[in-house]
Amino acid sequence: MRIQSAEVVVCSPGRNFVTLIVTTDEGLVGIGDATLNGRELAVASYLTDHVAPLLEGRDAAAVEDTWQYLYRGAYWRRGPVTMAAIAAVDVALWDIKAQAAGMPLYQLLGGRSRDSIRAYGHAHGRDIEELSDSVQARIEQGFGAVRIQVGIPGNGPGYGISSVEGAHDYEPASVGLRPVEEVWDAGSYLRHIPAVFEEVRSRFGAELDLLHDVHHRLSPIEAARLGRSLEPFHPFWLEDVTVAENQRALRTVREHTVVPLAMGETYNSIVDYLQLLPEQLIDYVRSAVTHSGGVTGLKRILEFGAIYGAKSATHGPTDISPVGLAAALHIDTAHHDFGIQEYMQHTGPVFDVFDVGYAFADGVFQPGERPGLGVRFDREAAARYPYRQAYLPVNRLRDGTLHDW
Known part of the structure; x- marks a missing residue:
């Protein structure tokens, strides 16, 4: 053939x-x-x-x-x-x-290692009240693990906060010729987030797993401070606590906190993990099928991580299409050292173009039993939605210095 x-x-x-x-x-x-x-x-x-x-x-x-x-x-x-x-x-x-x-596909990857695939959902709000409403909505969808992102006083809505009421897809690249510019201040963030965790934990109890994404914005010692301050609230993980390029920085964080760490969505090769995994500096591998060489590339990374006790937590934002998500679900089904699957829900016309065989209910996925990936692509529908130039935001400190987004 x-x-x-x-x-x-x-x-x-x-x-x-x-x-x-x-x-x-x-x-x-x-x-x-x-x-x-x-x-x-x-x-x-x-x-x-x-x-x-x-x-x-x-x-x-x-x-x-x-x-x-x-x-x-x-x-x-x-x-x-x-x-x-x-x-x-x-x-x-x-x-x-x-x-x-x-x-x-999962049958060719070794068959089932589990009956279902646990996923975490995304909750967000401009303040703690809005965030709590969003967490409740995710619980009602069946999620037992929820990533929480909230507006920081003085910083504006910021990362992970939708400008559209009730939107799931709240991290879109903005359509236009230039990126949107956001504002960041580490001090106000570090003061606010522990209070957010305390309130959410108080409202929703100890059984709900809480995750949080720092999005590479803290220095190593700031990340260590955040981890230590959140230990009483038992986060499931902190994600991307400091810049991904400086892998040695994770040693500083590890020395000061026992909060589990997740990293890898900006990594695209097993080479990116040569220090992090053998030194056991992270607990969850966050690379995406779409950005790390496909099924073949990601399987190598995950099997390398498994040697050192790191579990899979495949990147699953809505800028990865249902094709990429389906591939991740087949790996999730077969990979022994699976941890959790990110699920940022596609909405609306996406499913005009992509007919999917996977299913989600009560906080878990099934990859589906269609031969192959189980996703079908409708060319005619795709032609109705032409490309639009769009960019992810950029981030500046309050004095105007460009910072990590």
Whole structure:
């Protein structure tokens, strides 16, 4: 079975997605997600101009060889654009392979390791009252684990806070020629967040798992201070407590707090974890299928992490399409050292374009039993939602200095 064609479709059913469609000479069609939020067209060009011509005529079953061909053969390794492109090809080929076998993908990855996939939801609010309402809504959806993000006095709404009442998709790249600029002050944040945790824990009890995303904004010693201040409220984890590039900084945090740490959504290769995992500086691996070389790439990372006791917690924002989420769910089902799955819920016209076989209810997923990934892509629907230029926000300190978003 040979690859006959590889086509890239960019569409925006509420936000931009990049989808690779691989067709074989036997008529099987596999799809992969190549979305890189705010840099979508860079990956689309990489695929269209450089990768697709290399795929035509290749053995569609040679998933590992094709992965190595695109990774080693380019000479320029790693990086989000390259790894998102490789991921799209890899996921599409796994989709084809599982369809050819007549099985859902998780069966080819070793079969079930669990009966269901636990997920955490996102709650947010401009203040503690709004946040509490959002937490209650997630509980009513069945979530037993909830990420809490709240506006910080003096900082404005900030990261993870929707400007749209009741919206799930509250982190969209803003449509326009320039990013939105937000304001950040670490001092007010560090003073406010412990009170938020105390109130939410008091209202909702000890059984609800609470997660929080710092989004790389604190120095190592500030992150250590935050972790220690939150220990009485037993967070499930703190995510991205300091900048991801300085992995040694996690030692400082580890020395001062026992709160579990999660990191990795901006990492795109197993190489990014060569210090974090052997030194046991994190507890949860947050890389995405879409940004870390696909099923093949992420499985390597997760199996490496399992050696050191780190569990999977695959990145699942809405800028990863249902194709990327479906691939994550198949890995979640098969991977022994699974921890939890992020679920930021797609809404509205996304499901005009992507017909999914997975199901979510009562806080857990099922990957579905359709052969392959279980996601079908509607080209005609996608054509109704053309690409719109959009950017993620940027962040500035109160004095105007550009900071980490």
